[in-house]
Amino acid sequence: MLPKLPGLQNPFALDLRALALLRIATGAVVLTDLAIRSTDLEAHYTNLGVLPLHVLFQFCWNPYEFSLHTSSGLWAVQAMWFGLAALAAVAVLLGYKTRWATALSWLLLISLQNRNPLIVQGGDDLLRMLLFWGLFLPWGRVYSLDSHRQPLPSSYRYISAATVAYVVQLALVYWCTALLKNSPEWNHDGTAIYYALSLDQILMPLGRWLYPHAELLRGLTLLTYYTELLLPFLLFLPFRTAWWRLLFVGVLYAFHLGISLTLFVGLFYLINMASVLGLLPPSVLSRLAHWLRPRWTRLAARTHAWRSAWARWQPIQVSVQGRTAPTGSRRPLRHLRDVAVSVLLVYICWWNLDTLPQFRWKMAEPVRWFGYLFRVDQRWGMFAPAVFKDDGWFIMEGTTATGQRLDLNRSGRPVSYAKPASVVALFKNDRWRKYTENYLFVTNSYMRPYYCNYLLRIWHQNPAHPPLRQLEVVYMKEISLPDYQVARPTREVLCSCAPK
Structure with a gap:
């Protein structure tokens, strides 16, 4: 102190x-x-x-x-x-x-x-x-x-x-x-x-x-x-x-x-x-309590229980002498x-x-x-020591029995290797984005067949979907270059699986 x-x-x-x-x-x-x-x-x-x-x-x-x-x-x-x-x-x-x-x-x-x-x-x-x-x-x-x-x-x-x-x-x-x-x-x-x-x-x-x-x-x-x-x-x-x-x-x-x-x-x-x-700080909290008081009072007036609850939320004089001493x-x-x-x-x-x-x-x-x-272990390495330069997007390329190629990542539309208007929109949420980020690392190659087979199983659960004879997890790799230069995307097949 x-x-x-x-x-x-x-x-x-x-x-x-x-x-x-x-x-x-x-x-x-x-x-x-x-x-x-x-x-x-x-x-x-x-x-x-x-x-x-x-x-x-x-x-x-x-x-x-x-x-x-x-x-x-x-x-x-x-x-x-x-x-x-x-x-x-x-x-x-x-x-x-x-x-x-x-x-x-x-x-x-x-x-x-x-x-x-x-x-x-x-x-x-x-x-x-x-x-x-x-x-x-x-x-x-x-x-x-x-x-x-x-x-x-x-x-x-x-x-x-x-x-x-x-x-x-x-x-x-x-x-x-x-x-x-x-x-x-x-x-x-x-x-x-x-x-x-x-x-x-x-x-x-x-x-x-x-x-x-x-x-x-x-x-x-x-x-x-x-x-x-x-x-x-x-x-x-x-x-x-x-x-x-x-x-x-x-x-x-x-x-x-x-x-x-x-x-x-x-x-x-x-x-x-x-x-x-x-x-x-106390000044902000006192003002916030003062602003909330009339709004809470209108709600609290409906029941006696709510009025009792409000009594515990009343602002009091803030002391600067230190906290109350604990009992012996x-x-x-x-x-x-x-x-x-x-x-x-x-x-x-x-x-x-x-x-x-x-x-x-x-x-x-x-x-x-x-x-x-x-789990008090922690590391705050956001974009550290440098920002990743490997960018790109995923194509879940499924091949039907008739040879048609569909992208499971875009609701079964025909495969296109052109960059989507919004790559972010391909992710359901940030958990999936983080998962696919880890999916790229060679040290995490053990992940790849399980994701591929999971996608295949989910696809075949819908009877309206045409059966697939093969699924390839394709990554269109696009390296970030300096000074607004544009790299040509390269097609990388990370995993391939077929129905059992």
Whole structure:
């Protein structure tokens, strides 16, 4: 903790209402993630899909990991785990049995991510860590069903080792992202965003509009790099902390909103926008509560239960004297928890530093078991160290008994090797985009026959579809070249399969 000197403030002091908003947003994102994943429950999580259990254990499994979802390859069992995860996420959102609900939601999220690591992206690591640190934060103290059974807090101001960990975790995300981008295209040439927007697999409409403006892209590249590198320092300034935090949140909201409009990144931007809500200063939260009061009152007037609930949402005088002292019986437990969180934070900082090529004191392999088991392992290498140059699109080329060639990736239309108007539109969601990205790597060649056979089986399930005697997974590879040069696409057959 910082000493109480005139004009200095503790940069790790957070508002209980902000933590509650962080909890609500995290629960909502987990529910959204489950809803999207559930549309591919058979394809991504059962033995009839693209990653049967025996393939997962043979090629993708870390012996320190665990997954309840690997208890069975049946659709019904996966649906049961999804339903339980959704209930836990709703409980987190509403703040019902918050600590237990957070633990269960975190456990089931780890289990889900471990079941199919081929569709996991960087935002999933952050979502997992939000729930992990939420285990130690009092984010159910207000704006929750639990708070109805508790006295009003004497102060919304809260400081603990967990608030330090939360703030440091946010800083690590952006610092490590920037430090891993150690190629000239990020910090010297300024061509990284040009190459990112050259990837038709993730190009969105705003990105297409920005793409022709080379000087603008160079400026945006350098702005992105130095924003990620320098912005986190604002979180540790011990003066005018409310103003700096508001600037931090505002810049990141604009930053991630811009990413979502230019690049197809799935829930990545929503997870990052949710993650910074715990930094909102008291002045903003008081104004928000004042704006919501009349609207809530109109709803609360309908029933006595709702009127009682509103009493727990009333703004109170924000104290700057520190958090309420714990009772004597709980003080040792809180100290023990703070010590445990401090040790965890040191471990996680070490893990993050270990991912940087500039760091010399590498983590020994025997020490990593904890990170794998509790999934506090993390790497923030988005477009790092450089942007991929291999671009292209998939053609699922099926050949009928009469020799007709159909593209299963475009609802069975006749095969065309011309680039689609929108390559992004070929993906059902970002999970499939991530899967096909991993599908390209030679080290993941074991994936290829399972995807090919899955597509073939799904096609033949519809009696209206003509039978196929062969299916080829074709990748039209198009290398991104500098200075708006256009490469000629080359046809690569990644896999071929036939009905058994």
